[in-house]
Amino acid sequence: xxxxxxxxxxxxxxxxxxxxxxxxxxxxxxxxxxxxxxxxxxxxxxxxxxxxxxxxxxxxxxxxxxxxxxxxxxxxxxxxxxxxxxxxxxxxxxxxxxxxxxxxxxxxxxxxxxxxxxxxxxxxxxxxxxxxxxxxxxxxxxxxxxxxxxxxxxxxxxxxxxxxxxxx
Numbered sequence: 431x432x433x434x435x436x437x438x439x440x441x442x443x444x445x446x447x448x449x450x451x452x453x454x455x456x457x458x459x460x461x462x463x464x465x466x467x468x469x470x471x472x473x474x475x476x477x478x479x480x481x482x483x484x485x486x487x488x489x490x491x492x493x494x495x496x497x498x499x500x501x502x503x504x505x506x507x508x509x510x511x512x513x514x515x516x517x518x519x520x521x522x523x524x525x526x527x528x529x530x531x532x533x534x535x536x537x538x539x540x541x542x543x544x545x546x547x548x549x550x551x552x553x554x555x556x557x558x559x560x561x562x563x564x565x566x567x568x569x570x571x572x573x574x575x576x577x578x579x580x581x582x583x584x585x586x587x588x589x590x591x592x593x594x595x596x597x598x
Contacts, residue, residue, distance in 0.1 A: 515541050517595060519548070522576065524590035532561060532581045532590035539574045540597075546570075548595040550579055552587035560585050566598055 482490070522535040532552040540546055545566070552561030561583035567575070581590055 515544055515597060517544075517546065517597060519592045519595050521591045526587065527580065529586045530583050532583060532587045533578060534581060534590035534592070535576065535578045536592045537574055537576050538567060538570070538595055540570065542572055543569045545598040546595055547598045548577075549593040550581055550590065551593045552581045552583045552590045554585060555588050560587050561590070562593075 516539075518539040520537045520539070522537060524535065525533045527533055534550050534552075536548075536550070538546055538548065545568075547564065547566045550563045550565070551559050554560045561581040563579060563581045565579060567577060581587075
């Protein structure tokens, strides 16, 4: 249904502001129906959705609680697993030996006697990798051990550092 524009040249919104209360002006003045009337109209058009039974609600809540309990137990189990070994690395420094070699000094902190492998890299000014060395470190006698390695490069490097370490 199309309503006519006001004859005095105002837009429907402007006319609605200017019109006395109770006057019908344009599409914005459609009557506001109570919620029950709107729902009945929608239900007549699209049909009513089936409401959840008490049994379905209880099953849904129980399933949600079960999922939450399982997720919480899994997070606790993973976080407190005593068999997991903590491994940390720290770059101490580097020195450019020549155009094709960088010396990297780093620390590895892990339980004594644990075998560790590390990847050490050399980077150019654009942060491109120009040297890479993977090495197996001997089991350390203490928790923290310091290592000094030379990395060969394909072009002059500006820095050297530990890329990553893992348990071997």
